[in-house]
Amino acid sequence: MTISTLSPIDEIIARVPTGLFIGGAVRSASDGAEFDVVDPATGKMLARVASGTVDDAIAAVDAAQAAAVSWAQTPPRQRSIILSRAFELMTAAGDDLASLIVAENGKIFADARGEVAYAAEFLRWYAEEAVRIPGTVQTAPGGTNKILVTHHPVGIAVLVTPWNFPAAMATRKIGPALAAGCTVILKPASETPLTALAIARIFEQAGVPSGVVNVLPTRRSGEVVEAMVNDGRVRKLSFTGSTEVGITLMQLAARTVVNTSMELGGNAPFIVFDDADLDEALDGAMIAKMRNGGEACTAANRFYVQEGVAAEFGRRLAARMGSLRVGPGRSNDSQLGPVINGDAREDIHRLVCGAVEEGASLLIGGDIPGGEGYFYPATVLVDVPAASSILNQEIFGPVAPIVTFRSEADAVRLANGTAFGLVSYVYTRDLARGLRVSEQIECGMVGLNRGLVSDPAAPFGGMKQSGIGREGGAEGLLEYLESQYIAVSW
Incomplete structure (x- = not known):
């Protein structure tokens, strides 16, 4: 052949x-x-x-x-x-x-x-x-x-x-x-x-x-x-x-x-500080979350956004994710394909519904569409409680739950509050803060003002589980x- x-x-x-x-x-x-x-x-x-x-x-x-x-x-x-x-x-x-x-x-x-x-x-x-x-x-x-x-x-x-x-x-x-x-x-x-x-x-x-x-x-x-x-x-x-x-x-x-x-497994936090360049953070979020439709171990799984920019970040992320054209991957017009199978789609939907029941609000998405194939819409959740079950496991789909935090210490504590430690993402204009937070996060890889970390020349792997x-x-x-x-x- x-x-x-x-x-x-x-x-x-x-x-x-x-x-x-x-x-x-x-x-x-x-x-x-x-x-x-x-x-x-x-x-x-x-x-x-x-x-x-x-x-x-x-x-x-x-x-x-x-x-x-x-x-x-x-x-x-x-x-x-x-x-x-x-x-x-x-x-x-x-x-x-x-x-x-x-x-x-x-x-x-x-x-x-x-x-x-x-x-x-x-x-x-x-x-x-x-x-x-x-x-x-x-x-x-x-x-x-x-x-x-x-x-x-x-x-x-x-x-x-x-x-x-x-x-x-x-x-x-x-x-x-x-x-x-x-x-x-x-x-x-x-x-x-x-x-x-x-x-x-x-x-x-x-x-x-x-x-x-x-x-x-x-x-x-x-x-x-x-x-x-x-x-x-x-x-x-x-x-x-x-x-x-x-x-x-x-x-x-x-x-x-x-x-x-x-x-x-991974459970990647995506941390956005008040001083971050929001345009760059949103660009990075779209890569970290939506690459492969969210079906990646490196996918941003938990968005922690500082309270001063949380509302704007959530609104703008919802606008970007909501504008994606959903359809078969073979179509040149498609920007978001199906998830791998029906069971995976049901698992994603169960997590989204559970988050809403626990107090989160939907900005976009959250409904299983009709028709053939295993499609799930881009979904953004805000006001997600820090203890919500959706934050404790890999979503493996096009869903972004957003949690608000106050201080740098809060961000590190929330990021480390998991048994997993594969990759994290940190956005800030303050390089000293970025490096300080990166060193404190318990994970094998950090994207500092970057939404993509994978490179054949770099050691890929995680800590903890x-x-x-x-x-x-x-x-x-x-x-x-x-x-x-x-x-x-x-």
Whole structure:
């Protein structure tokens, strides 16, 4: 399959393999099972994809094991060249991949195209990092020997990715794993397997040897992942998803002491001080809240606005969000697509209704529209009580609850009043205040007068129950390497 030019979605899907991708070959599930992939904009089936079994999972581990030694011994420069080719191929296939993401995920085309560009950048970044795997030598303090430290691939890696960024979450894990010399088995979300399977073909075209990248779509995620993690040959588990599932997977990995990286839930505060440039704060809010329609772990989830500007900020944010054109992502006119499925929409609506019952007021939105697809309108809530339940969990949709605060200390206390700590946003013209508040907030990333923090060159990850480890940056490569110390005299 060659993915290269913009085509109607049915033609693009027809070129995507819909079986399991194991050892460089496309195969059916061992029991012949398949599942439907659905378009969130219509609720209609796009394709049927093979649903992997435990036997298929072990076959994928077999394939990864067969390729492991030769890939680990492949010179870093050669691994770098292959990742660079994959970057070029993904970039060339940008429009087709974006159309595929729109079809199975529902996001608008502009967001999907941005995701593909972002996903490709991980391949370029780790192509450059592949030749910079660190090592050190030093004299022991007592002068008795030399301390030689080298780094080696951690081994076969199982990568579990979510549906909201089906391309970027895949390359953010595969890129550093391949750069480090690991072979991988990608278990994509069952809502969005087509993008992962298309990316597998891109790696094949780039020259990745058979068995180095395997893709295992399935509707039997729990038993399939458990079988792989319990296999002693698997030495790495990288997961992006909910904290609840992450906790279960960490308990599972503990049985065989498997190295884990966990990028888990978020509950991002968006803090606006009285002295903030409101135009910039609103621009940032639209990015932080509405990127991907709010279906992002980095999405602004709780808006804390100082009392002097709270009313104006709420009114202007409602005007901006309310002006967004809602429709299928494939339409050039759409600015807000559907959420991923009907259950997600019901969860969002339940949170909004609960906030209103607790005393919040709706400025815009709050009603489920009729018609096909899983659409939910942009919604702004004001006068939200600080203890409202909507502030205690990820909304994962186009809803902005606004809470008023008085002092800097109040803002920090409210921002930290959660078990999560992935990302925060702070808007103020006072740089000293901005840095002071940023340091006090318990989170892994801060957007200071910025509504976007994600960058392949930066370490992405959280504190508290938002995860363990980092993806992106130089740190992301270290997640797939083991340190070895050799004591030697000469």
